[in-house]
Amino acid sequence: MELLQNLAFGFGVALSFSNILYCLIGVTVGTFVGVLPGIGPMAAISMLLPITFGLDPVGALIMLAGIYYGAQFGSSVTSILLNIPGHAAAAVICLDGHPMAKQGRAAVGLVGSAIASFIGGSLAIILVMQFAPPLAVFALRFGPTEYFSMMLLALLAAAALTQGSFLRGFGMVVMGLIIGTVGIDVNSGAQRLTFGNWNLADGVSFVIVAMGFFAIAEVLSNLEPNSKPQMIGSDFKWRELVPTWHDFKQAFGSIIRGFGVGSLFGVLPGSGPTIASFVSYSVEKKVSRTPERFGKGALEGVTGPESANNAAAVAGFIPTLTLGVPGDAIMALMLGCLMIFGIQPGPSVITDNPELFWGLMASMWIGNLLLLILNIPMVGVWVRVLKIPYRILFPSILLFICIGVYATNNNVFDILMLAGFGVVGYVLSKLDCPAAPLLLGVILGPLIEENLRRALLISGGDPSVFITHPISLGLLLVAAAVVVVFSYSGLRARSNKPAPIASPDND
Amino acid sequence: MAVTKDLLSGAIFALVGLIVVIEAQNHAMGSLLRMGPGYYPTFVGVLAILIGAALIAKSVMQGGPAVPRIAFRETAILTASIIVFAVSLERLGLVISTYLLIGIGSLAARPYRPLETLLLSTALVIVGAAVFWWFLQLPIPLWP
Numbered sequence: 001m002e003l004l005q006n007l008a009f010g011f012g013v014a015l016s017f018s019n020i021l022y023c024l025i026g027v028t029v030g031t032f033v034g035v036l037p038g039i040g041p042m043a044a045i046s047m048l049l050p051i052t053f054g055l056d057p058v059g060a061l062i063m064l065a066g067i068y069y070g071a072q073f074g075s076s077v078t079s080i081l082l083n084i085p086g087h088a089a090a091a092v093i094c095l096d097g098h099p100m101a102k103q104g105r106a107a108v109g110l111v112g113s114a115i116a117s118f119i120g121g122s123l124a125i126i127l128v129m130q131f132a133p134p135l136a137v138f139a140l141r142f143g144p145t146e147y148f149s150m151m152l153l154a155l156l157a158a159a160a161l162t163q164g165s166f167l168r169g170f171g172m173v174v175m176g177l178i179i180g181t182v183g184i185d186v187n188s189g190a191q192r193l194t195f196g197n198w199n200l201a202d203g204v205s206f207v208i209v210a211m212g213f214f215a216i217a218e219v220l221s222n223l224e225p226n227s228k229p230q231m232i233g234s235d236f237k238w239r240e241l242v243p244t245w246h247d248f249k250q251a252f253g254s255i256i257r258g259f260g261v262g263s264l265f266g267v268l269p270g271s272g273p274t275i276a277s278f279v280s281y282s283v284e285k286k287v288s289r290t291p292e293r294f295g296k297g298a299l300e301g302v303t304g305p306e307s308a309n310n311a312a313a314v315a316g317f318i319p320t321l322t323l324g325v326p327g328d329a330i331m332a333l334m335l336g337c338l339m340i341f342g343i344q345p346g347p348s349v350i351t352d353n354p355e356l357f358w359g360l361m362a363s364m365w366i367g368n369l370l371l372l373i374l375n376i377p378m379v380g381v382w383v384r385v386l387k388i389p390y391r392i393l394f395p396s397i398l399l400f401i402c403i404g405v406y407a408t409n410n411n412v413f414d415i416l417m418l419a420g421f422g423v424v425g426y427v428l429s430k431l432d433c434p435a436a437p438l439l440l441g442v443i444l445g446p447l448i449e450e451n452l453r454r455a456l457l458i459s460g461g462d463p464s465v466f467i468t469h470p471i472s473l474g475l476l477l478v479a480a481a482v483v484v485v486f487s488y489s490g491l492r493a494r495s496n497k498p499a500p501i502a503s504p505d506n507d
Numbered sequence: 508m509a510v511t512k513d514l515l516s517g518a519i520f521a522l523v524g525l526i527v528v529i530e531a532q533n534h535a536m537g538s539l540l541r542m543g544p545g546y547y548p549t550f551v552g553v554l555a556i557l558i559g560a561a562l563i564a565k566s567v568m569q570g571g572p573a574v575p576r577i578a579f580r581e582t583a584i585l586t587a588s589i590i591v592f593a594v595s596l597e598r599l600g601l602v603i604s605t606y607l608l609i610g611i612g613s614l615a616a617r618p619y620r621p622l623e624t625l626l627l628s629t630a631l632v633i634v635g636a637a638v639f640w641w642f643l644q645l646p647i648p649l650w651p
Contacts, residue, residue, distance in 0.1 A: 054643055167565070168513075171520040171558040177551045178527050190534045190544035193527065216585070223581040223615050391616040392627055395609045398585070399631050402592050402608060403601075403639050403647075410646055415593035419586045426582060430575055431516040449547045461540030 003129060010358030013058065014366055019359065022059045023367045026066020027374070033067070034074020035382045036393060041071035042436075043215040045333055047400050049207060050407040057341035058356050062363040064334060069313060069364070072273070073117065073371050076306060077382050080109045089274040089309050092281045096294060096301030103297050110379060112251055112299055113306045118368045120259045120307030124314035125361055127263050132350060132357070136322040139347040144454035145465050147325075149472040151448045153479040154269035154325050155440060157486075161271045162434040166487040169437050172428070176441020177448070179204050187453070199413035206336045206442050207408050210329075211401050212421025213428075213435040219394050220426040247299055254284050254300035258307030265308075266315025268482075272328030273312040280308035314364060321349050321357060325444070329436035332443045340408075509573050513566035521559025527552030581615040588612035600648040601640060605632045 013019065033044040045067055052060035075090035080097035093113065100109040142150070155177075159169035182193045183203030194200040258280045265276040284304040285294045294301050316327040317334075324345035326332040338345050343353060350357045405418045425435055459465035467473045527548055537543030565571070588611035595604040609628040613619065639645045 050643070051638070165513075167558060167562055168516055171516065171555065171562065174551060174555045174558060175520065175523060178523060178548070178555065181527075181548050181551065185534075185544040188535070188544040192534065192544060192548060193530055195530075216589075220578065220582055220585060223585070224578040225581075225617070391613065391620075392623075394616065395612050395624075395627060396631055398588070398612050399605060399608060399635055402589060403635060403645070406596065406647070407639065407643065407645050412593045412596055415589060415596070419589040419593070422589070423582055423586055427577060428516065428519070430577055431512045431519075433516050452547065453542050456539050457541065461538060463539060 006129065006354075006358050007362065009354065010360075010362035013355045013359030014062065014362035019059055019062055019363060020366065022055065022063040023066045023363050024370060026063035027070040027367050027370050030067035030070020030072075031074040031077075031371070031382065032070075032385060034071035035078055035385045036074075036388065041068055041075070042210070042330055042333070043218055043397075044071045045330060046207060046210040047215055047397065047404060049333075049337065050404040052337070053340075053407065057338070057343055057353075058359050060337065060341060061334070061356065061360055062367075064337060065360060065364060066367045068330060068334075069117075069121070069310065069367060070371065072309065072313065073114070074382065076113045076117075077110065077379060080113065080302070081106055081379070089277045089305075092277045092305040093302055095281065096296070096298045099295070099297035100299070100302065105297065108247055108299065109302055112247065112303045114372050116251065116255045116258065116303035116306040117310040118372050119255050120262055121310040121314050121368045122365060123256075123259045124263050124266065124311040125364055127311075128314060128318050129358075129361055132318050132322050135318065136347040136350050139323050142323070142347070142471070143469075144451040144458065145469050146471045146475065147323075148448060148451040148455050149466055149475040149479075150269065150323060150325050151444045151451070153475050153482070154319075154327070155437070155444060155448075156479045157269060157271055157482045158328070158437040158440045160483045160486040161275050162436055165432075166483065168431075168433045172433050172435070172438040173441045176209075176438040176443075177445040179209060179438075179442045180445020181449070186450075199411065203446075204417065204442070205408055205414065206332070206439065208405055208414050208417050209421055209442050210333055210439055211405055212418050213425035213438060214329075215397065215401050216418065216422025217425035217429050217435065219397055220422065221429060222390060223394065251299050251303040253287075254280075254304035255307040257283055257287070258304040258309075259311045261304075262308035262311025262313075263315040266312035266327060267318050269319045269323075269325050269327050271312075272316060272331070273309045274328075276308040276312035277305035280304045310368075317360070321345055322347055324447075326440065329439045332440050336443055509570070511566045511571040512574055513562045513571045515574050517559040517562025517566065519559070520562065521556050524552045524555025524557075524559060527555065584615040585612055588615075596647065598651065600650040601636060602632050602649055603651065605635055 014023070029048065030041075030044060033048070034041065045064060048067055049064070052063050055063065072089070076093050076097070079090045079093040080101050083094050083098040097109045097113065100106060155173045156170075159173050160166050162169050178193075180203075182200055184191055184194075184201050191201060261280040261283055262273070262276040265271045265279065266273070281301060281304060284298075284300045285291050288294065288298070288300060290298075313330075316331045320326045320331040320335055324335065326335045335345055343349065343356065402415055402418065405414050406412065408414065429435065455465060456463065465472075466476065531545040531548035531552060534545030534548070535543030536545045536549065588608050591611055592604050592608040595607055599607075606628045609631060610624060613624040613627075636649060640647060640649060
C-alpha cells in the first residue's frame with residue numbers, strides 16, 4: 001500500500017496548477033516540434049531547454065518529459081499520415097502505419113498508436129514505481145568499482161546499439177570522453193586541453209555539444225542542395241473510421257508484448273526506444289499467424305512498436321534516476337538538466353527529492369492522457385504545420401539555438417564553440433559516425449574517470465578489482481555479451497534503415 | 508586509393524587522439540594507485556589512436572563506401588552567421604545581431620528571398636526579445 005501512498009503524493013505534486021500547465025505546454029510544444037520536418041526529439045529538447053531554466057526543478061523536468069513524449073507522438077502522426085518519420089524510432093511506424101492510412105484506416109492507426117503509447121507507457125510507469133526504489137536501495141551498495149563497470153556497460157552498449165559500425169560508434173564514445181576531460185582536473189587543479197583559454201577552464205557544457213551535434217548538424221544536413229526536408233504530403237482524407245472491437249483484440253497482445261520488449265531495452269543502459277521499437281516489430285512479425293500482412297497495414301505492426309517505444313522511454317528513467325547512468329542520449333540530456341538544477345542523480349534521489357520522482361511519474365500519466373485527448377482531434381492542425389517551408393523554419397531554429405546556448409552561461413564563447421561542434425558534427429554524420437554515443441561519453445566522461453581513480457585508490461592500484469567484485473564482473477559480462485550479440489546479429493542491419501528525415505543521407 | 512568513410516573517420520579519431528596524448532604529457536602521469544591528471548587523458552588518447560588505426564587498416568584492406576559530398580557552401584554560410592552573431596550580441600545588442608544572424612544565415616537556402624527574410628527577422632526579433640529579454644530576463648542588451 002506504500003505504492004498507493006506514494007502515488008497519491010505524486011499526483012498531489014503533479015496536479016498542482018502550475019505543474020499541469022508545464023505538462024500541457026511541454027506536450028503541446030513537443031508535439032508541434034515533433035511534427036516539424038527535420039527536428040527530432042533530441043534537437044527539440046536541447047533547443048527548448050533554456051526555456052525551463054526559469055522554473056523549479058520539478059516543473060522543469062515535467063515539462064522536458066512532456067516535450068519528449070510529445071515529440072515522439074508528433075513523429076508518429078507524420079509517419080502514419082505522410083510516411084515521414086521525425087526520428088529513427090518512428091521509421092518503424094511508417095512500415096505499417098502509412099499503408100493503413102492509404103487504405104483509409106488512418107484514424108484506426110492514429111488512435112491505435114496513441115492508445116498503445118498510453119498503455120505501454122502506463123505499464124512502464126508502474127514498473128518504474130515498483131522497481132526503482134528497491135533498485136536505488138540496492139545501488140547504495142555500489143562502490144566506485146561497480147559504478148565504473150556500469151558506465152562502461154552504458155558506453156559500450158551505446159556504441160554497439162547505434163547505427164553504423166561498432167568501431168565508429170566506439171570511436172565516437174572515446175571522442176566524447178575526450179571532450180569530457182577538457183577543463184580543470186578536480187583532483188590536481190591542472191588545466192587539461194584548455195590550451196591556455198580561460199573559457200575552457202570549466203569544461204565544455206554538454207548543452208553546447210548536444211545542440212551542435214544534433215540541432216546544427218541536422219540543419220546543415222537538411223540544407224544540402226539535394227535534400228528535401230520539405231515533403232508536402234498528399235492531403236489526407238479524414239475518413240471517420242472508429243476502431244472496431246476486432247481491431248482492439250488484434251492489437252491487445254502486441255501492446256503487452258511491446259511493453260515487455262520496451263521495458264527490457266529501456267532498463268538496459270546504452271540502448272533505448274529506437275532499438276526497442278525495431279525489436280518489437282520483428283517480434284510481432286515472428287509471433288503473428290499471418291506475417292504476410294506486415295508491411296501492408298497490419299495494426300500490430302503499429303501498436304507493438306509504439307507501445308515498446310513509449311515503455312522504453314519511461315523505463316529509461318530507472319537507470320537515469322536511480323543510478324545516475326542514462327540509457328540513451330535523451331536521458332543523458334535529462335540527467336544533465338538535473339545537474340544544472342543542482343540535483344545529483346543517484347540512489348538517494350528518490351529519498352532526498354521524493355516530490356521530483358513521484359511527481360514526475362504521476363505527471364507522465366497525466367501527460368500521456370493529455371496527448372490522447374488533446375491530439376487526436378488536432379491531427380488536422382498538426383498536418384498543416386508540416387507545410388511550413390524549411391527556409392522559414394531553419395533561421396528560427398538557428399536563433400533559438402544560438403540564444404539558448406548563450407543563456408546557459410551568458411558567455412559568447414559558447415556560441416563560437418557551438419559553430420565548431422556543428423560543423424564537426426555535420427561532417428561526422430556524413431561519415432556515418434553516430435552522435436548519440438559521443439554525447440553519452442561527454443556526460444559520463446568525468447564520472448567514469450573519477451570512479452576509476454577512486455576504485456584503484458581503494459584497491460591499492462590493483463586493476464583486477466573490476467573482475468573480482470561480483471556485481472562489477474556481472475556488469476562487464478553483460479557489456480561483453482551486448483557487444484558480441486549486437487555487433488554481429490541481423491538486428492543492426494535492420495535498425496540501419498535510413499529514415500528520410502532522421503538521417504538525411506541521400507547518397 | 509579512394510577516401511572512404513572509414514578512412515576519413517579513422518584519420519580524424521587518430522589525429523584527435525594524438526593531440527590529446529601530446530597535451531597530456533604536460534601533466535603528471537602518476538601511477539595506477541594515484542593517478543595524476545595526465546594518466547586518464549593519455550589512456551583515452553591512445554584508445555582513440557588505436558580505433559583510428561583500426562578503421563584506417565579496415566579501409567585499406569576492405570575498401571568501403573566513399574565519403575559523400577559535403578555541402579561546403581551552406582556550412583560556410585551558416586558558420587559565418589553564427590560567428591557574426593556571437594561577436595555582435597554583446598556589442599550591438601539582440602535586435603541588430605538577430606537581423607545579422609537571419610540575414611546571413613538565410614543565404615544558405617535557395618532561392619534567397621530578401622523581403623521574406625526581412626519580415627521573418629522582424630518577427631523573430633519580436634519573439635526573441637519577448638521570450639529571452641522580457642520573460643527569461645537574460646542579461647542581453649537590446650540595443651548597442
